[in-house]
Amino acid sequence: MQFDDLPKDLKSSPAPLTVSQITSLIKDDLENKYPDITVEGEISNCKTAASGHFYFSLKDEQSVLQAVMFRRDMLSLSFVPKDGMKVWARGGISVYAGRGQYQLITRSMKKAGLGDILAMLEERKQRFAKEGLFDESKKKPIPLLPSRIAVVTSPTGAAVRDVIRVLHRRNPKVDILVLPALVQGDDAATSIAARIRQANLWNLADVLIVGRGGGSIEDLLPFSEEIVVRAIAESNIPVISAVGHETDWALSDYVADIRAPTPSAAAEMACSDIELVYKELTHFETMLTQSMKQTLAHARQRLSAVSPRTMEGIFVRRHLSLVQQFDTAIETIRHGMQKKMDGYHNRLALASSAVELSNPRAIMKRGFSVVEKHSRTSAGGQNDVSEIIRSARTLTTGDEVHILFYEGEADASIRGTAPDADRSNEQ
DSSP states (O other), X not given: OOGGGSOHHHHHSOOOOOHHHHHHHHHHHHHHHOSSEEEEEEEEEEEEOXXXXXXXXXEOSSOEEEEEEOHHHHTTOSSOOOTTOEEEEEEEEEEETTTTEEEEEEEEEEETTHHHHHHHHHHHHHHHHHHTTTOGGGOOOOOSSOSEXXXXXXXXXXXXXXXXXXXXXXXXXXXXXXXXXXXXXXXXXXHHHHHHHHHHHTTOOSEEEEEEOOXXXXXXXXXXSHHHHHHHHTOSSOEEEEESSTTOOOHHHHHSSEEOSSHHHHHHHHSOOHHHHHHHHHHHHHHHHHHHHHHHHHHHHHHHTOOHHHHHHXXXXXXXXXXXXXXXXXXXXXXXXXXXXXXXXXXXXXXHXXXXXXXXXXXXXXXXXXXXXXXXXXXXXXXXXXXEOOOGGGOOTTOEEEEEOSSOEEEEEOOOOOOHHHHHHHO
């Protein structure tokens, strides 16, 4: 009921309003003025009724606001509200007429400061991405049949039990090594990073599963700390990140070699089902056996069409062809060598004739002689130097000369000389 809806006589009359009337006016006024607001405050005096509705108070340093969240809206919460928890509660203001108090009818709720956490994670994500820590080229493949799998998680949580159960089911022969670590709290990030580095230092496994069960975004923060992200990036052992439930995420999901939606799914990814492997091997063995049988049968069929006599004929013809080729090659080589030898003989004969024609004795054989003049006589009367006479001008009457014939030699004295011109006239 609005104030404008009151009877005119009631508006002008000094008569008092009933409690219900004034409460109704206030209720209508508040609900119309504050249908959708968000209030930040600390939860106190919270309790859940048997109906499932959640009753609580929101307070700050100076005031307290009563609030209620109905069961249907409680189902959408991702966390359990507790006393002392600072939250943002969104809803509308209403008045509970039975007590005459206003309250916040809460439709949704989230932890205060969640936006700051998401902004911080986004800043880290962008920074690590620029460094290349998330590059696909750096992702290592997961071995098909690892012999040992190490799990970095809380040794008492449900996550490690799920991982062990799945691994034993898929491959009972695989070794499982649990590296206990804190997964929540201030020291969790240091503990997780230390276990990852320890596994690499001692080469403890073929695959590392790093994770925990579900929780709030604050609970999962250790897996987004820089020390953990860099430890995973530096790991030589392939890492599977398994943090929380399918909708949860952490920066370890981006830097790991593969991200699993849950710890159980990580165990599925880390270890092949040995039964399926056996079945595939059996299938491949059958296929290979059939292929070999078909190949052998085809070979036998081809061989059966060839008799020993036919094979002998093929080999004989092939042999004769090779022999003929060999004989032809030998004949070609012999002919070529003979041709070269004939050429060499002809060249040698020509050279021999040229040498023979140049031999002085051959010239002397045709009637020519060599005349030598003794130009100097030693003290003992012996001729020391002989000079071949090429012109009559070098001789004078009385000179002693020595004549060499083709056969024999003789000494003579010059009785007279004649010039070349006179000699030519005589001829």
